[in-house]
Amino acid sequence: MEKISNAYIKDYTTYKLDGQIKEIVFPESIQELKEIITMLKSKKYKIIGNGSNLIISESYDGTLINLKKFDKLKIKNNIVTVQAGYSLPKLAKECANFGLSGLEFASGIPGTVGGAIYMNAGAYGKEISDIIKNVTVLDEKLNIKKITKEELKTSYRDSIFKHENYICIEAQFEFKYKDKNDVLKEIENIIKIRKEKQPLEYPSAGSVFKNGENYSAGRLIEKAGLKGTKVGDAEVSLKHANFIINKGNASASDVIKLIEIIKKKIKKEENVELILEQEILK
Template sequence: MKKINNAFLKNYTTYKLEGKLACIYFPENVKELADLILKLNEENKKYKILGNGSNLIISSSYNGVLIKLEKFDKLDIDGNLVTVGSGYMLPKLALMCANENLSGLEFASGIPATIGGAIYQNAGAYGEAMDKIIKSVTVLDDHGNIKVLNKEKLQLGYRDSILKHENLICLEVVLELKQDSYENIKCRMHNNLLNRKEKQPLEYPSAGSVFRNPPGYSAGKLIEDAGLKGFKVGDAMVSLKHANFIVNMGRASGDDVLKLIKIIQKKVKEKTGILFETEQEVLE
């Protein structure tokens, strides 16, 4: 199995973070993955599946290994049913489905996730999310067992799924989409992408929204009202365009991003009494 030691984090995180990772494994198939999980569990080694690294902040203290499922890239389209491997990229899938006149993934074209990461997080935008189109997910548990979970068993909620709570690895997903014309689908995708470009700092590396919106509030507005737009720790900066984004202006590390997050949480708490929860996941 391919394995990279001392991997540069900037190649594996959309934040393009400074620093290195001890090791990334690249299993070729389910058997290699299952054997690896069992071995790591036996050795009591910490591990995490790496999707596209678009929701991850990795600190210098993280001493686990990562496992990248880029070889899990099967795609099979049969009528309205799409079976796709967990390592497949979501924007590419949205395009492939549009080409087949299949609608349901228009919201996803600007989300730089893998399918596995999108299921784990129930990724969504514009009032849509993965839960609207999932039929079932094949997972591997940490004892090496394979199970097929239907939509109900996945406990999909706001940026949440059972994968987060039961250490399950997504192997493959079946989506159920609807027929529509290519023109209609492309038009919705185009409008969503324009909207993102206008509101989000896509010109800099980031990992999307940093904090969850507290009920009834916009996290970005609260950060802006706290006067934090443009505030920096090292090269990690609160975006001038959208205050709920932290952008990497050059050589930011995961530790810089984490320090900035703590400062934002403290300042907003002092001003409003609201404690922000991060939407991004921290590996430390």
């Protein structure tokens, strides 16, 4: 199994933060995944997909298990079976080419299938759970089990994966048929809107905070005058207040300090406790 010691965080995450972590491994099969978890026993480890929702600190002393080699895809009529490491935007495009509609919203979400299911990733009023039929997981006893859409208990940026020690291995989605050109056009449109509204020219991990039932985190941050606030090379984007961007050599500690500044000011001015959407590994 491929293993890299002292790996650069920037090579495995979209924030591209400074620093190195102890090790990262790339299992190629369920057997290898079971072996590495058994070997690590009670040691710290973390499954990662594309690292597009993670703030990884140099002080993290566990092993990262990257599932990018779980990348098989099978399309049979409108039922798509895909492994956890498959890229979400690539899947959206691939399905669109077959006239399969349902994942257009995800074309600008740079995660993997596994990471998206963990997060119940969503945009523009749609979520990945909308098209899920079932998910194959490795449970805490390393048994393979198939869970239904209902058992996933998804809600806004939440699923059973955040509460149980499950690893997503594979998912089955049910798409709808549409005119291929309409699906491709919708994807193009979504990518265009994202480019206009999001600071995609800089590394980030998307929205920093979740929206509340009656507030938009970005609007509160903008109203508090925090756009452009910096700690080291981490900056609150001028284009989208709910994005922190890495303007060069930001570290996890810069991003975390900036998050604290934002949270404190919004608590003081709006009496709102912002809830982090991104996840810190330290």
